Amino acid sequence: MNNYDELDLSLIKQSVSNNASFEMSRDYILNEEVSFNPIVIRDNLRKTKEAMKIISLHGRFEFTELKDISMTLSSLKKGLTLTSFELLEVYEHNAEVRRIARYFRSVDEIDELTDFTESLFYNDELMHNISSKIDTSGEVKHNASERLQNLYAKSQSVDARINETAREFIRNNASSMQESLLYYRNNRACFLLKNTDKNKYDGYTYGNSSSGLASYVEPRVMIALNNEKNDVEEDIKEEINRILYNLSLEVSRYADKFIDNLDSLMKLDAIFTKAYFGYERHAVLAELSSDELYIEESVHPLIDEKKAVYNTYRLKRPDHGIVISGSNTGGKTVSLKLIGISVLLTYLGIPLIATKALIPLYDNVFIDMNDTQSIVDSLSTFSSRLVSINKILERFTSKSLVLIDEIASGTDPKEGEALALAIIEKLNNDQTTFVVTTHFSKVKKYALQQDGILTASQTFDSIKLQPTYKYIENSLGQSNGLDIAKRYLKHEDVLIRAREIYTESETKEESLIKELEKEKEEILKIKSELEEKLIRQKEMNDTLEKEMANLGEMKYELEKEAKEKINRYVEEQKEKARHIIKRIKKEALKEHEAIKLSAKLDNLIDDDKVISTIEEIKPGDNVIVISTSQVGKVEEIKKDRVTILVNGINLKTTLDNLKKTNAFKEDTTKKRKHVDKNYRRVNRELVLVGERCEDAIEILSKYLDDAYGCNLKTVKIIHGYGTGQLRKAIFEYLKKNKLVKNYHLADAYDGGSGATIVEFK
Secondary structure (H helix, E strand, O other): OOOOOOOOOOHHHHHHHHOOOOOHHHHHHHHHHOOOOOOHHHHHHHHHHHHHHHHHHHOOOOOOOOOOOOOHHHHHHOOOOHHHHHHHHHHHHHHHHHHHHHHHHHHOOOOOOOOOOOOOOOOOOHHHHHHHOOOOOOOOOOOOHHHHHHHHHHHHHHHHHHHHHHHHHHOOOOHHEEEEEEEOOEEEEEEEEEEOOOOOOOOOOEEEEOOOEEEEOOHHHHHHHHHHHHHHHHHHHHHHHHHHHHHHHHOOOOOHHHHHHHHHHHHHHHHHHHHHHHHHOOOOEEEEEEOOOEEEEOOOOOOOOOOOEHHHEEEEOOEEEEEEEEEOOHHHHHHHHHHHHHHHHHHHOEEEOEEEEEOOOOOOOEOOOOOOOOOOOOOOOOHHHHHHHHHHHHHOOOEEEEEEOOOOOOHHHHHHHHHHHHHHHHHOOOOOOOOEEOOOHHHHHHHHHHOOEEEEEEEEEOOOOOEEEEEOOOOOOOHHHHHHHHHOOHHHHHHHHHHHHHHHHHOHHHHEEEHHHHHHHHHHHHHHHHHHHHHHHHHHHHHHHHHHHHHHHHHHHHHHHHHHHHHHHHHHHHHHHHHHHHHHHHHHOOHHHHHHHHHHHHHHHHOOOOOOOOOOOOOOOOOOOOOOEEEEEEEEEOOOOEEEEEEEEEEEEEEEEEEEEEOOOOOOOOOOOOOOOOOOOOOOEOOOOOHHHHHHHHHHHHHHHHHHOOOOOOOEOOOOOOOOOHHHHHHHHHOOOOEEEEEEOOOOOHOHHEEEEEEOO
């Protein structure tokens, strides 16, 4: 297996897998091998693409409750009886599979993923059989069978007789007792008797106290009862084992289907994890291409996107090779790695951090990086790299991608240069796609003269004396070793002499190329600045156009809304007027009633009483609540939410439910009605996840009192899964609470075994 650590593939997989919900899918992503089979590659891309579409439309679906039950299933296939806790795991697996299957059956966009979603298996009858016998804490229920229920009843009866006999013994033999308590030793009831009296009661001794002054004694009067108690407990164990065996037998019928579930769920979660990685980072899935490699505005996944320099890489037939040059630490290796990792991630169905990408189908990716040295084989860096290069030359084809960093470096420059030219010549002659980085001048010159090979460079800021990490096509980069030396060497005489020696050795051709590259770099810089200005100008124009359009739309909507409100109000007033006039005409009203109705009619037609809804409502205004016809004063406005004072009580409503009015003035001298400060709304859910059992019961007790006092019929207690201890403690408390009528686990859609529904009396 090639893990491609030279390209940081393992680290990127780790970053992707961190979002996995399921431990098995996390391991699957980390261990997934790169396939160069076009069928597998296309399948990976289609599945991730569909998952990204589903996430964008419906949000991310969480596989949160999934657990690896493969060990449980393995025990089952060996013929072993499952424990009650393992059976609970099987129940929870069924419940989670049912939730997942139902969700994906409701998603219309599912197509490529149906191989996984349609194969998911769960069995409602099995779930019912397990839940009817195993409680949510993983214990066998006392009523799991009629015989077990009777045995527990018998056990309680024996306990009662033991306690009664013990009380009578203590009462009758107080003088012999070291302590008036009932103890259990070896699962048998006994007493702590003084050593002087321990042989008086014709029984058995089970050791001494820590002081040595007393002994634990089972008197004859307790022997028969203890025997009966132990017999009942043995019968209980036997019945529990029988129940577990029968349930295990039932589960074993579906063991293979559950194993298939785990495989499907592992791959399904892995696909959605890859998709979410891309969705979260605004990444894109590459398209497959026959003859072009193109990665637009891209950055390596392990580099901080806020600090990264985005670059575009392209290589299209008949061109098949790129020679990248430039300064040390200038980003040549990062560019080479990004091209290689983009290919591998695409083949795995993992999105790329880019705006667009086209990736060809290669039959293999070969890498030789400038950071390998074999200590075990006593090889130098140069020797170990020759071994690596030899493997590449033996295996590559015209359909391969070859990546070589600092080709043939680490030896005499002239010899290294010759070797580099020979290797590139072979790759070029065989029409293999390759990307190499170099400092060798002859290699740069060769690349310029050859058809099919592109030159590129990572630029250097000669003023700041530091690399820009910008990838520039069709250019030659300088190593800038002497410029970089200025930042670190403080001896000016050494730097001056080095420059003289370099100038003397530089050929006219090299000097001319260098000057041309400097001029080209300046032109490219000016071009880049102009492009940035054009982009900013276009963005400003687009923003202004959008704002103008929004203002026009807002004005239209406001005018439309105002007209509708006025029309509605006028119609309401007309209807009220018609109703009053009708009553005055038809009914034989008393004088004071007629006067009262006439006054109402006057109020309706008094234009000064109602102010147009177009006017802005602000704190202190008197308003009418349209939905209730109440009149009040505006206290506070937050966005569209308004608090108004009506008869001494604060009410909340929305702006569109209010009309300004002069018909009412709030009498500020009036005393507000008393409002019970202790009254508050009680949420229908209580979250106890992470609480200690004692604290949780205290919180639950107060919550149930408050909820019952607010006339709530049912509430939900969210306790999570964990070890089951908190859930067990809550069940014990609910069993004794006098306010509780009934309680049961929530449905799978409502929290499953991580939540409990409580019904009040």
